[in-house]
Amino acid sequence: DIQMTQSPSSLSASVGDRVTITCRASQGISNNLGWYQQKPGKAPKRLIYAASSLQSGVPSRFSGSGSGTEFTLTISSLQPEDFATYYCLQHNSCPYTFGQGTKLEIK
Amino acid sequence: EVQLLESGGGLVQPGGSLRLSCAASGFTLSTYPMSWVRQAPGKGLEWVSLISDSGDSTCYADSVKGRFTISRDNSKNTLYLQMTSLRVEDTAVYYCARRAWLEYWGQGTLVTVSS
Numbered sequence: 001d002i003q004m005t006q007s008p009s010s011l012s013a014s015v016g017d018r019v020t021i022t023c024r025a026s027q028g029i030s031n032n033l034g035w036y037q038q039k040p041g042k043a044p045k046r047l048i049y050a051a052s053s054l055q056s057g058v059p060s061r062f063s064g065s066g067s068g069t070e071f072t073l074t075i076s077s078l079q080p081e082d083f084a085t086y087y088c089l090q091h092n093s094c095p096y097t098f099g100q101g102t103k104l105e106i107k
Numbered sequence: 108e109v110q111l112l113e114s115g116g117g118l119v120q121p122g123g124s125l126r127l128s129c130a131a132s133g134f135t136l137s138t139y140p141m142s143w144v145r146q147a148p149g150k151g152l153e154w155v156s157l158i159s160d161s162g163d164s165t166c167y168a169d170s171v172k173g174r175f176t177i178s179r180d181n182s183k184n185t186l187y188l189q190m191t192s193l194r195v196e197d198t199a200v201y202y203c204a205r206r207a208w209l210e211y212w213g214q215g216t217l218v219t220v221s222s
Contacts, residue, residue, distance in 0.1 A: 001169065034208050036152070043202055043212040044144075044152065055210075087152050091207040094157060094166035096142075101151040 002026050002090055006099025012107040013078055021073045021086055021102045028068045029092035035064055035073045039084045047086075048073065080106075109133040109211045111203050116216030123193050123220070129186040129203030129213055137161075137181035140206050143188050145199035146215075153199070156188065157207055171197075193220045 003026040013019050023033065031051035036044040046055050048064035051071055061076040075082055083106050088099040115127040129141070143155040156177040157166045165177050176189040186203050200215040 032208075036209070038152075043214050044209070045212070046208070046210055049208055049210070085151075089152075089154065089209065091209075095168045096154045096157070096166075096207065098152045098154055 001095055002029060002093060002097055004088055004090055004097050004099040006088055006102055008102060009100060010103045010105065012105050014107045015078050015080060017078045019075050019078060019104065021088075023066075023071045023073075023088035023099045025069045025071075025090055025092075029090045031067050032090060032092035033064075033066070033071050034089050034091065035062075036087045036089065037082075037084045038087065044087065078104075109205065111205065111211060111213035113201060113203055113213045113216040116201065116218045118219045118221065119193055120222050121193060121195055121220055124189070124191045125193065125218060127188040127190070127201055127203075127216060127218070129188075131184045131186065131205075134205075136179065136184040136186070141177075141179065141186045142204045142207060142209060143177060143186075144202045144204055144209065144212075145197075146202070147196070147199040150199075155201070158186070190218070193218075195220050 005024045033051045035048040038044040047058050047062050052064045063074050086102045110132045112130045119125050142157045145153050158177045162179050174192045178187045198220045200217050202215045203213045205211045
């Protein structure tokens with residue numbers, strides 16, 4: 001099974017900061033990776049698909065990059081509504097696997 | 108508008124069974140693979156299972172293999188997850204989602220396994 005290592009597990013940042021979250025796959029997954037945002041008590045929401053494509057309706061301050069084994073999610077200028085938990089998911093080979101999550105908190 | 112509505116959650120004793128349903132609307136279920144994902148209280152997301160659009164191919168997480176069965180009734184636009192031999196560690200909110208890459212999610216249904 002493919003393991004996804006996500007870092008950091010938590011992050012404190014301020015409004016306006018640029019932040020980067022990383023996911024590393026234990027083997028190559030091409031670009032079969034998505035990023036998801038989850039707020040407390042809510043279902044997750046997809047932000048990025050195919051590693052770097054922005055989901056319709058998601059603000060352009062979110063971006064994704066990477067291919068193979070290393071991937072990043074970047075938020076260029078944090079807004080108050082971005083404080084949430086973020087997950088990556090590899091859907092290259094079954095069983096699919098999530099990263100452990102990154103909780104983004106207000107500094 | 109794509110909507111997914113899970114139901115069937117509740118309290119069950121260890122060793123018991125439960126069947127979850129996911130009613131799809133706003134799209135034709137038969138043309139999409141579908142997934143189940145769960146989240147234990149205070150924990151991260153865990154991918155559970157995937158079924159192909161026709162239903163002839165399935166895949167499971169190691170933690171549920173042999174105990175859970177994913178299925179679908181395309182005529183009813185409904186996805187299912189039959190859960191047997193339930194364990195305390197299966198306690199979670201269960202979400203259904205469209206496709207392997209989880210483009211749309213339901214709001215989830217809570218399953219509690221406890222004596």
